[in-house]
Amino acid sequence: MPSKKASLTGMRRREELTAWLFITPIVLGILIFQFYPTLFSFYISFTQWNLLTPPKWIGFSNFVELFTTDRFFFNTMSNTATYAVWTVIAGLALGLIFAALLNQEIRGKYVYRAIYFVPVVAPTVAVALLWQILYDPNFGVFNALLRMVGIKGPNWLGNTTWALRSVIFEAIWAGLGFTILIFLAGLQGISSEYYEAAEIDGANAVQKFLYITMPLLSPTTFFLLVTGVIGSFQVFDIPYVMTGGGPANATQMVMMYLYNNAFTIQKMGLAAAVAFIVFAVIIILTVINFRLSKRWVFYE
Amino acid sequence: MSKKWSRRDFLKTSALFSTGALLAACAPAAQPTAQQPAGAATEAPKAAVPSAGVKKIVFSTYVWSNFEAAMTDILNGWKAKTPNVDYEAQFVPQTIDYWAKIQTQVASGTPPDCGMSDYGHLVSYAKNGTLMDITNYIASSKFPIDKSFPGASAQYRWAKGDFDSGAAGGNYYGIPSDAQAQIFAYNKKMFDAAGVAYPTDDWTWDDMLAAAQKITKADQNIWGMEAIPDYILFKGNWVWAAGGAIHSPDFTKSMLADPKTIEAYKWNWDLIYTHKVAPPSGSAGQQNPFMSGQVAMYIEGVWWLTDFANGIKDFDWDVAMLPKHPTTGKRTTTMESDGWWIYQGAKDPDTSWNLLSYMGSPDGQKLFITANDCIPSTYQDVATSWYATKPPDNKSKVLQNINTDSAKVDFTYFEFGTITNAVWPVIDKAFSDGTDITKAMQDADKVMNDELTKAWALLKS
Numbered sequence: 046m047p048s049k050k051a052s053l054t055g056m057r058r059r060e061e062l063t064a065w066l067f068i069t070p071i072v073l074g075i076l077i078f079q080f081y082p083t084l085f086s087f088y089i090s091f092t093q094w095n096l097l098t099p100p101k102w103i104g105f106s107n108f109v110e111l112f113t114t115d116r117f118f119f120n121t122m123s124n125t126a127t128y129a130v131w132t133v134i135a136g137l138a139l140g141l142i143f144a145a146l147l148n149q150e151i152r153g154k155y156v157y158r159a160i161y162f163v164p165v166v167a168p169t170v171a172v173a174l175l176w177q178i179l180y181d182p183n184f185g186v187f188n189a190l191l192r193m194v195g196i197k198g199p200n201w202l203g204n205t206t207w208a209l210r211s212v213i214f215e216a217i218w219a220g221l222g223f224t225i226l227i228f229l230a231g232l233q234g235i236s237s238e239y240y241e242a243a244e245i246d247g248a249n250a251v252q253k254f255l256y257i258t259m260p261l262l263s264p265t266t267f268f269l270l271v272t273g274v275i276g277s278f279q280v281f282d283i284p285y286v287m288t289g290g291g292p293a294n295a296t297q298m299v300m301m302y303l304y305n306n307a308f309t310i311q312k313m314g315l316a317a318a319v320a321f322i323v324f325a326v327i328i329i330l331t332v333i334n335f336r337l338s339k340r341w342v343f344y345e
Numbered sequence: 346m347s348k349k350w351s352r353r354d355f356l357k358t359s360a361l362f363s364t365g366a367l368l369a370a371c372a373p374a375a376q377p378t379a380q381q382p383a384g385a386a387t388e389a390p391k392a393a394v395p396s397a398g399v400k401k402i403v404f405s406t407y408v409w410s411n412f413e414a415a416m417t418d419i420l421n422g423w424k425a426k427t428p429n430v431d432y433e434a435q436f437v438p439q440t441i442d443y444w445a446k447i448q449t450q451v452a453s454g455t456p457p458d459c460g461m462s463d464y465g466h467l468v469s470y471a472k473n474g475t476l477m478d479i480t481n482y483i484a485s486s487k488f489p490i491d492k493s494f495p496g497a498s499a500q501y502r503w504a505k506g507d508f509d510s511g512a513a514g515g516n517y518y519g520i521p522s523d524a525q526a527q528i529f530a531y532n533k534k535m536f537d538a539a540g541v542a543y544p545t546d547d548w549t550w551d552d553m554l555a556a557a558q559k560i561t562k563a564d565q566n567i568w569g570m571e572a573i574p575d576y577i578l579f580k581g582n583w584v585w586a587a588g589g590a591i592h593s594p595d596f597t598k599s600m601l602a603d604p605k606t607i608e609a610y611k612w613n614w615d616l617i618y619t620h621k622v623a624p625p626s627g628s629a630g631q632q633n634p635f636m637s638g639q640v641a642m643y644i645e646g647v648w649w650l651t652d653f654a655n656g657i658k659d660f661d662w663d664v665a666m667l668p669k670h671p672t673t674g675k676r677t678t679t680m681e682s683d684g685w686w687i688y689q690g691a692k693d694p695d696t697s698w699n700l701l702s703y704m705g706s707p708d709g710q711k712l713f714i715t716a717n718d719c720i721p722s723t724y725q726d727v728a729t730s731w732y733a734t735k736p737p738d739n740k741s742k743v744l745q746n747i748n749t750d751s752a753k754v755d756f757t758y759f760e761f762g763t764i765t766n767a768v769w770p771v772i773d774k775a776f777s778d779g780t781d782i783t784k785a786m787q788d789a790d791k792v793m794n795d796e797l798t799k800a801w802a803l804l805k806s
Contacts, residue, residue, distance in 0.1 A: 063353065063357060066357055066360040066361060067356060067357075067360050069360060070360060095448075095469070095473065096448040096449065096451060096452040097448065097451055097452070097469070097470065097473035097474075097475045098473050098474070116767055116792070117770075182624075182625055183566045183624055183639070184566060200625045200626070200777070203625055203626040203777055204777055204778055205774055205777050205778050206778070208777075291770075291773060291777075292626065292773050292774070292776075292777035292778075293770040293771070293773040293774035293777055293778075294770045295777075305766065307445075308442055308444075308445035308448070309442075309445075309762060309766070310760075310762045310763045310766060311448060311469075312763075
């Protein structure tokens with residue numbers, strides 16, 4: 046009869062093998078479709094490659110070019126940073142306000158919640174095309190409403206000053222439902238005992254919001270902040286459909302710039318370099334967010 | 346007693362199966378067998394192919410409107426007419442980035458045998474060895490390339506080391522499939538409503554502006570004309586008519602700051618900001634303003650004619666010759682052609698050429714008319730019959746313009762995509778914001794000079 050120890054080791058081995066079997070498909074998928082392409086892309090970032098001829102090693106030239114002679118890189122990073130700041134901050138602020146309102150016991154609250162979530166489930170491209178029509182300077186709804194009150198509306202998507210603002214506004218609207226949903230879940234996780242205790246102590250609505258809701262909601266806020274920053278730096282579909290990056294590159298985001306370099310003018314090496322610079326920026330911002338979270342995120 | 350299958354067993358089996366499926370999906374595709382010399386035994390390929398001896402080629406093209414239906418008819422006609430041939434068509438909707446797909450196929454070593462060409466990619470593709478030199482095929486089969494519009498066939502001719510296509514002594518890397526020019530379309534209903542006479546062959550830019558001013562009612566969203574899009578201005582026609590140029594003939598120097606070039610651009614800029622007869626550039630995806638009845642006059646590509654014919658129901662419209670420049674008297678239209686070419690990695694270049702010569706011949710071009718294709722032929726006589734069809738009533742004016750004054754489109758030189766990517770935004774800003782167009786052109790001139798220098802260095806590398 047096998048010893049108990051041998052039996053346990055054998056069982057552990059079988060358990061381990063079973064575990065590996067379960068996760069092998071996903072691990073293989075990650076290795077083949079994410080890890081290998083990432084490594085290959087890293088290699089390509091040090092080459093000059095137009096897909097038609099083999100890659101030619103050029104060292105750090107692509108990175109040097111982006112930071113020195115490239116005409117558009119800093120502009121696209123600036124556009125993307127502006128987009129990120131406004132969509133994240135405004136998205137969080139509006140999301141919290143609307144979530145707080147929708148968390149009240151009002152009639153039809155479930156209908157309102159569904160309405161606010163519709164833009165999230167609607168196809169991004171369809172929504173972007175719809176907003177193109179709304180923004181049209183001649184027959185769009187926004188300028189028609191402004192004309193009714195005697196104001197000549199701007200050329201929302203055709204003017205370099207207004208185009209980025211218009212794209213940001215649409216993005217905030219499109220993403221609001223998701224932020225509201227997450228905040229709602231966070232709000233509903235806060236025990237009512239805190240509010241009851243605060244009411245006994247004489248706290249008003251603002252004080253309750255500032256000293257109970259905000260701190261207890263901080264983990265949710267932190268999650269939305271981190272994912273929002275990461276997502277906003279990777280935006281592609283909304284500006285691509287609405288403006289194609291124009292007018293005059295006023296709405297060109299860094300992912301579109303990467304795409305143009307790779308597939309329009311066949312500079313795969315430069316595009317790969319852009320990808321890794323953006324990756325580094327996102328990592329740095331995420332690390333900063335995590336470090337700062339120790340000061341304002343409270344986990345019970 | 347049989348062992349009951351536990352949940353763990355089911356999951357283990359599923360994991361094994363998924364892993365196997367994943368590995369099978371990642372296995373490289375079976376490659377077609379290599380071409381054997383004539384007379385040698387040919388191994389039947391593993392893919393589902395008709396009988397042994399049938400030569401199957403892969404043909405690739407992007408498609409739009411009814412072009413896919415037209416192409417399918419043509420390919421089936423070729424297959425019916427030619428013994429022992431077959432094809433696999435790769436039709437890619439035009440909305441998808443076709444050239445990204447082709448470049449990816451080339452990079453992976455699996456290009457199609459032949460397919461749609463693009464004059465803008467010809468120089469870089471030929472330089473990098475992506476395309477097959479088909480000069481010998483053209484000569485040995487006596488293909489009538491000299492009968493196509495000169496501006497069309499020039500785009501597929503390139504001499505090694507040249508910055509641009511079109512050199513007289515160059516080799517052919519493709520054949521033109523059509524000949525596209527610019528059209529000048531006008532809305533008769535809007536002209537009638539404003540009491541303005543229709544355009545004539547004697548019209549100049551001044552006449553066009555005067556008509557636009559009479560027609561425009563900006564507060565009602567009624568506009569005299571659409572400003573010519575920047576990509577059409579950069580193709581050259583309007584600039585050449587004014588006596589200007591985008592660059593020097595040897596491509597070493599930009600001419601965007603040349604006064605005559607600036608004149609052509611400013612004339613368009615003035616339509617929006619000075620005379621206010623053209624709507625400001627708005628969202629990229631709005632419906633064609635001519636088709637929606639917003640603008641009375643429209644200058645764009647001939648490829649719009651079929652869409653206009655099928656889509657415009659609310660008003661009568663027609664085309665006229667491009668108005669002449671008031672000083673030079675020129676009315677140059679650009680000549681650009683899609684076409685066909687054979688990829689260097691083609692498994693069966695002979696059969697590929699057989700298909701190309703079938704489609705590209707005058708008889709083949711007639712089939713496109715029968716199939717209701719929207720782009721006119723590259724041959725004068727075949728094009729004449731296409732231009733004789735209606736609507737519009739005066740479609741033949743476009744051909745008359747081509748025969749009067751046309752030139753190879755200026756979109757064919759090496760790295761023009763990179764150069765225009767750099768230059769256009771500088772000019773676009775003036776068109777979008779109404780800022781000083783002359784300064785914008787001068788700034789764009791500097792950018793273009795920088796980019797030309799880089800492009801020459803890349804060509805020589």
